[in-house]
Amino acid sequence: MRANAVKPRSLANRDEHLTGLVFILPAAVCWILFFLVPFAQAFYISFFDYNFAVPDRSKFLGLQNYINLFQDKNFISFNRGALWNTLSFVVVVVPLLTALSLGLAYAVNQKFRGRGLFRTVYYLPYIIAPIAVATVFMNLFVKNGMASRLFVVFGFPNVTWNANVNLAMPMIGIMFIWQLVGFYMVYYLSGLQNIPVSVYEAADIDGTNGWQKFRFIVLPMLKPTTFLVITYATIQAFQLFDQIAAVNTGTNLGSPAGATSTMLTYFYMNSFRYYKMGYGSAIAVTLFVLILIVTIIQKKLTGNTDD
Numbered sequence: 001m002r003a004n005a006v007k008p009r010s011l012a013n014r015d016e017h018l019t020g021l022v023f024i025l026p027a028a029v030c031w032i033l034f035f036l037v038p039f040a041q042a043f044y045i046s047f048f049d050y051n052f053a054v055p056d057r058s059k060f061l062g063l064q065n066y067i068n069l070f071q072d073k074n075f076i077s078f079n080r081g082a083l084w085n086t087l088s089f090v091v092v093v094v095p096l097l098t099a100l101s102l103g104l105a106y107a108v109n110q111k112f113r114g115r116g117l118f119r120t121v122y123y124l125p126y127i128i129a130p131i132a133v134a135t136v137f138m139n140l141f142v143k144n145g146m147a148s149r150l151f152v153v154f155g156f157p158n159v160t161w162n163a164n165v166n167l168a169m170p171m172i173g174i175m176f177i178w179q180l181v182g183f184y185m186v187y188y189l190s191g192l193q194n195i196p197v198s199v200y201e202a203a204d205i206d207g208t209n210g211w212q213k214f215r216f217i218v219l220p221m222l223k224p225t226t227f228l229v230i231t232y233a234t235i236q237a238f239q240l241f242d243q244i245a246a247v248n249t250g251t252n253l254g255s256p257a258g259a260t261s262t263m264l265t266y267f268y269m270n271s272f273r274y275y276k277m278g279y280g281s282a283i284a285v286t287l288f289v290l291i292l293i294v295t296i297i298q299k300k301l302t303g304n305t306d307d
Helices: 002-045 064-069 082-108 115-127 130-140 146-152 168-193 197-205 210-221 223-238 242-247 263-273 277-302
Strands: none
Touching: 002 277, 064 277, 082 115, 082 168, 082 223, 082 263, 115 168, 130 146, 130 168, 130 242, 168 223, 168 242, 197 210, 210 223, 223 277, 263 277
C-alpha cells in the first residue's frame, strides 16, 4: 500500500520536472546558440592569427595573442590605455550610478503629489536611443554650450568636451549615468516597496529617526537589490560602446588620442577595422574573465547569499 501511495507522487514530481524543462528549453537553446557557442568560437580563435576574410590562412599562435595583449601599450598603459580607461570608468561611474539610483528611488518612494510623474520622467532617458542622447550631449558640451558654460562655475574650461583628452571620458560618464539612473531607480523602487510596513512601524515605536531607518533598515534589506544593481551596472560599464561610437562618428573609436578607448572599442577596432580577429578575440576573452572576477569579488564584498 505504501509503495502504491508513493508512486503517484513520484510520477507527479516527474511531470513537474518535465514541465519545467519544457519551459526553460527555449531560453537554454538561445543561451547556447547566442552565448556559449560564440564564446567557445572566440576562445578558440584567440589562439590563432585569424583573419575572417581569409580563414584558410589562419596560423596557430598558442598564447602569443595574450602575451602581445599585455605588452601592448595601447591596452595596458596608464596613460589612456584601453584597460586603464575601462577600469577607471567602472570604479568611478558604478558607485555614482548606484548611489544616485538609490537616492532617487528613496525620494520618489515617499508620498507626495505627482510622484508618478517624477518616476516616469526619471525613467524616460533609458528608452532614448544612445545616438540621440549623444547628439544632445555633444551640443550641450560644445564650446560655449549650455553645459560647458555651467561647468565653468566649477572650474572646468569652456571647451568642446568630446574633443578634449581630459574631458571626453567624463562627458561619456555623465551621459552614461544620465541614461541609466532611472532604469536602476526602478530596481531600487521595487526593493523599497517590498520592505514590510510593519518594520517601519516597529522602528517608529523605538523612536528611530529618518537616517537611522535608512541606515539600519533600508540598506540591509536592500542588499540583494544592491548586489543586482552593482553587478548589472558593472557589466554595462565594462561593455561601454554605444555612447563612444555615437560620439566618435566619422573618427576612430577611442578619439581623441585614445582618451575614450575602452576594452570593447579596442576589440572592435582590432577585429573589424584591422582584421586581427584572433587578437580581438583575446581581448574579448580577457574582458569576460575580468567581468567574472569583479562579479565574484562584488558578491563577497556585498555579502550576498542565495537566501
